Amino acid sequence: MSSAQDERRAGFERYKEDVENEGKPFFPYAMFHDTVMSLVVVSVIVGLACVWYFTADGTEPGLIGPHYVEEADPGTTSFIPRPDWYFYFLFYLLRIFKWPESVVLGTVGVPTILMILMFALPFLDRSRERRLLRRPVAVVAAVLTAVSMGVLTYKGATARESLGSEAVAAVDAWSSQQGGFDETQRSGAEVFAQVGCLQCHIYLGSGSANVGAPELSDYGSTTQRTIEQTAAYIRNPAEFGNTVMPPFPGLEDAGVLDDVAQFLHASSGATGDG
Numbered sequence: 001m002s003s004a005q006d007e008r009r010a011g012f013e014r015y016k017e018d019v020e021n022e023g024k025p026f027f028p029y030a031m032f033h034d035t036v037m038s039l040v041v042v043s044v045i046v047g048l049a050c051v052w053y054f055t056a057d058g059t060e061p062g063l064i065g066p067h068y069v070e071e072a073d074p075g076t077t078s079f080i081p082r083p084d085w086y087f088y089f090l091f092y093l094l095r096i097f098k099w100p101e102s103v104v105l106g107t108v109g110v111p112t113i114l115m116i117l118m119f120a121l122p123f124l125d126r127s128r129e130r131r132l133l134r135r136p137v138a139v140v141a142a143v144l145t146a147v148s149m150g151v152l153t154y155k156g157a158t159a160r161e162s163l164g165s166e167a168v169a170a171v172d173a174w175s176s177q178q179g180g181f182d183e184t185q186r187s188g189a190e191v192f193a194q195v196g197c198l199q200c201h202i203y204l205g206s207g208s209a210n211v212g213a214p215e216l217s218d219y220g221s222t223t224q225r226t227i228e229q230t231a232a233y234i235r236n237p238a239e240f241g242n243t244v245m246p247p248f249p250g251l252e253d254a255g256v257l258d259d260v261a262q263f264l265h266a267s268s269g270a271t272g273d274g
């Protein structure tokens with residue numbers, strides 16, 4: 001038998017003896033500690049909930065925050081979703097990994113790899129050395145992880161977000177390819193770029209074709225609809241037998257539905273091939 005194995009055996013025997021002589025049984029000692037700590041945690045949460053509930057008054061914020069702000073509006077077109085601060089690093093990872101090619105890598109791939117590494121760690125690092133200076137790989141890995149999460153959190157916190165900002169930047173190019181938009185059509189184009197139409201429709205090379213939605217680059221020169229009919233279609237596609245495309249009642253509320261329709265009708269795709 002190798003001496004390393006002997007050594008480990010002897011170490012384990014020593015450990016068992018130590019436990020026998022000085023150890024305390026899990027029940028009730030450790031159990032008691034855990035119970036006390038759990039009670040403390042639960043009491044803190046209940047306490048915070050009470051502070052929140054009793055210091056706030058309706059929409060007036062108390063010490064922790066208001067009760068209820070306003071009802072959620074599922075039809076909103078201007079809401080910019082942002083995560084809580086402790087998710088900023090993941091949030092920023094998602095901006096690095098672009099939809100759709102590499103997003104699986106960012107959301108599933110990287111976290112899974114990290115998790116597997118964590119599980120494997122006790123089997124990979126079996127040295128007894130505890131002094132930091134003698135563990136360069138572990139220390140460098142830990143520092144790199146902390147620094148990169150810090151940087152990602154900072155970038156996520158300061159990232160300027162505007163819906164469809166890339167597509168909005170493309171509006172100039174669209175305009176010149178479609179022979180120049182007037183003000184209304186331009187406004188419609190910007191709305192179109194921001195409210196998610198490009199998730200299903202392609203327009204002059206922007207967006208992606210999903211769920212069978214047609215390209216809209218030359219909608220104006222090919223459609224049989226009038227501008228009013230197009231607006232009605234966008235407001236409630238289901239009325240026209242299209243149950244795949246969601247209704248966009250928010251556009252009309254915001255007074256931009258007609259702009260979008262005008263924009264689409266100004267789209268002849270004449271010189272555009274993306």
Ligand code: HEC
Pocket residue numbers: 192195196197198199200201210211212213214219223230233234241242244245246248260264
């Ligand atoms: C969830 C995917 C989806 C989104 C988001 C979406 N559409 Fe559509 N849209 C479709 C599909 C699918 C069709 C085709 C339905 C059919 O052919 O019956 C369609 C058809 C259309 C048509 C009619 C096209 C034609 O040639 O008759 C117009 C116009 C249109 N969409 C405009 C828009 C606008 C403007 C937006 C954004 C405000 C938008 N769509 C958002 C899926 C979508």
